[in-house]
Amino acid sequence: MKKRVLRQRTTTEEVARALRLSFEDLGATYLKFGQLIASSPGIFGEAISQEFRTCLDTGPAIPFWKVRKIVERELGAPLEEIYDEFDSEPIAAASIAAVHRGRLTTGDEVAVKVVRPGVASTIATDIEIMEPLFSLLAKQIGVGLAGPLLQLLSGFSRQVAEELNLENELRVMDYNRQLARALGLKKILVPKTYPELSSTSVLTMEFVPGVAIDDLESITQFGFDPRPLIEDLVKAWFVTAARYGAFHGDVHAGNLIVIPDGRIAVLDWGIVGRLDERTRNFLRSLIAACLGDEEAWTTLVRLVREVYGQAANEVFGPDDEPVVKWVRSTLEPILTKPFGEVNLSVFFTEPQQRHAGKLEEEAKRRSLLEIVRMWRQRRRLRNLAESTGADTASFDHGTFLLGKQLVYFERYGKLFLSDTPLLADTEFFSRLLDDDPIVFSQD
Numbered sequence: 547m548k549k550r551v552l553r554q555r556t557t558t559e560e561v562a563r564a565l566r567l568s569f570e571d572l573g574a575t576y577l578k579f580g581q582l583i584a585s586s587p588g589i590f591g592e593a594i595s596q597e598f599r600t601c602l603d604t605g606p607a608i609p610f611w612k613v614r615k616i617v618e619r620e621l622g623a624p625l626e627e628i629y630d631e632f633d634s635e636p637i638a639a640a641s642i643a644a645v646h647r648g649r650l651t652t653g654d655e656v657a658v659k660v661v662r663p664g665v666a667s668t669i670a671t672d673i674e675i676m677e678p679l680f681s682l683l684a685k686q687i688g689v690g691l692a693g694p695l696l697q698l699l700s701g702f703s704r705q706v707a708e709e710l711n712l713e714n715e716l717r718v719m720d721y722n723r724q725l726a727r728a729l730g731l732k733k734i735l736v737p738k739t740y741p742e743l744s745s746t747s748v749l750t751m752e753f754v755p756g757v758a759i760d761d762l763e764s765i766t767q768f769g770f771d772p773r774p775l776i777e778d779l780v781k782a783w784f785v786t787a788a789r790y791g792a793f794h795g796d797v798h799a800g801n802l803i804v805i806p807d808g809r810i811a812v813l814d815w816g817i818v819g820r821l822d823e824r825t826r827n828f829l830r831s832l833i834a835a836c837l838g839d840e841e842a843w844t845t846l847v848r849l850v851r852e853v854y855g856q857a858a859n860e861v862f863g864p865d866d867e868p869v870v871k872w873v874r875s876t877l878e879p880i881l882t883k884p885f886g887e888v889n890l891s892v893f894f895t896e897p898q899q900r901h902a903g904k905l906e907e908e909a910k911r912r913s914l915l916e917i918v919r920m921w922r923q924r925r926r927l928r929n930l931a932e933s934t935g936a937d938t939a940s941f942d943h944g945t946f947l948l949g950k951q952l953v954y955f956e957r958y959g960k961l962f963l964s965d966t967p968l969l970a971d972t973e974f975f976s977r978l979l980d981d982d983p984i985v986f987s988q989d
Contacts, residue, residue, distance in 0.1 A: 562594040569601065575672035577601050577641035581798055582950065601641075608644045610634040613660050620745040628743060632658070640800075642669075642709050642816070647753055655753040656740065659712060666710050708795075709816035712749040716741060718815040719751070722786070722794075729785065730986055733778050735811040754811040759802035759958060768806050775810045776962045778986050780955055781974060785984055787819065787948065788833060791826045795819040795947045797954045819947035822940045824849060829948065834979055835874070836881040836969055843870045853941045881968045885959030 569576035580601030614625050621628055631649040638645040643661045716739045723736035743750035757764040765772050787793040795817035803811040828849045835842035847869045880888045969975050
C-alpha cells in the first residue's frame with residue numbers, strides 16, 4: 547500500500563522498516579513496543595510484524611564492567627565468589643534487561659537477568675514523548691500503522707512499569723511454578739529461581755536450553771509433535787486467567803522456549819495480567835457464551851454497561867438486543883472456528899481499531915503546535931477523565947492484556963493448530979468454569 551511521506555510516495559513496508567530502525571536506535575521503551583508489533587500480525591499485518599521480529603531479542607549489550615558493578619552491588623560480593631562461571635557476553639539483550647549465562651559453585655547452570663542502568667528514567671521520558679510522536683506519525687502516514695500504535699500506547703505504558711522490579715518477577719515465577727505443579731502441568735516449565743542471588747535489579751534463575759516457539763525448523767529436528775505443548779499452554783493460560791484472575795502478560799515468541807526433552811518453558815514473568823472480579827467475570831461469561839450458554843451473552847453486555855455507565859448508553863442505546871447480536875456475531879466465530887479461519891485479534895481489538903481510526907483522523911487534523919499542546923495537557927485530561935466517575939481503568943487494562951495475549955496465541959495457533967478452534971476441548975473448558983479438577987495431557 548502506497549503512502550505519501552514528506553511529499554514522497556512510499557509503501558507501508560518501507561515506513562515500517564524505517565520505523566523499526568528508529569525504534570532500535572531509540573532503544574529501551576521503543577524496542578519493547580516493537581515487541582508488541584512483532585507479535586501482533588492480526589493488528590498490524592504479517593509484513594509489518596515480520597519487520598519488527600528483531601525487536602523480540604535485540605538490544606545493545608550492557609558493557610560488562612557495568613554488569614559486574616550492578617551484580618556485585620546488588621548481591622554484596624565479588625562476582626567470582628558468587629558464580630563459578632559468568633559469561634561476559636549476554637545470551638539475550640532486550641529493551642529493559644540483558645541475560646547472561648553462568649554456573650554456580652554447586653554446578654547449577656543459571657541465567658542471570660540484569661536490569662539496564664538508568665532504564666527507569668529513560669522509560670518515563672520515552673512514554674511522555676511517544677504519544678505526540680505517534681500522533682505526528684499518524685498525521686504523516688495515515689491509516690495502517692500509526693492508529694494501532696496510538697490505541698495500544700495507554701495499556702503499554704502501564705505494563706512496562708511492572709518489569710522494572712525483578713523481585714516482583716521472582717515472586718511471580720515461584721507462585722506459577724508451584725501452580726503448574728499443583729495442576730499437573732508436566733509439559734510446562736517455569737524456571738527455578740535463586741532468591742538468595744537475586745534483588746530488585748538482578749534475577750538468578752535456572753538456565754533453560756531450547757529454541758523459540760516459532761522456530762519450526764529446529765522444533766521439527768527435535769522429533770516430537772509440538773501440538774500437545776501448544777494445546778496445554780493455551781489451556782493453562784485460560785486456567786490462570788479465568789480461575790485465578792492472573793496470567794502471564796507477555797507470551798510473545800521470545801518468551802516461549804521449546805526444550806529438546808519435549809517440554810515448553812515460559813520465561814520473562816515481568817508482566818502479569820491481574821483481573822479484578824468484574825473483568826474476570828467478563829472472561830468467564832465469554833467462555834460460557836461460546837460454549838452455548840445463551841444468557842451469558844446478555845451478561846456480557848450488562849458488564850460492559852456497568853463499566854462504562856452513561857457513555858455505554860450513548861454509544862449503544864438503551865436496547866440490549868442489537869448489542870448482543872453484534873457482540874455475538876463478532877466474538878463467537880473467533881473462539882469456535884479453527885485458528886486458520888479466523889482473525890483472533892478481533893477478540894478485543896475490533897472496537898479499538900475503530901477508535902484508533904478516529905484517533906488517526908484527529909491527529910491528521912492537528913498542527914505541530916497543537917500536538918505539543920496536547921502533550922502538555924495529558925495529565926490534565928487524565929484527571930478530567932477520572933472525575934467523570936467511570937471506573938474503567940482496571941477493566942480497560944485487564945482486557946488490553948487479555949486481548950494482547952490472544953493476539954499472540956493467534957500466531958501460534960496458525961502455526962501449529964490451524965485446524966483446531968480455541969475452545970475445541972469443550973469438556974475441559976466446562977470443567978474450568980465449574981471449578982472442577984483440571985486434567986492436562988501427560989503423554
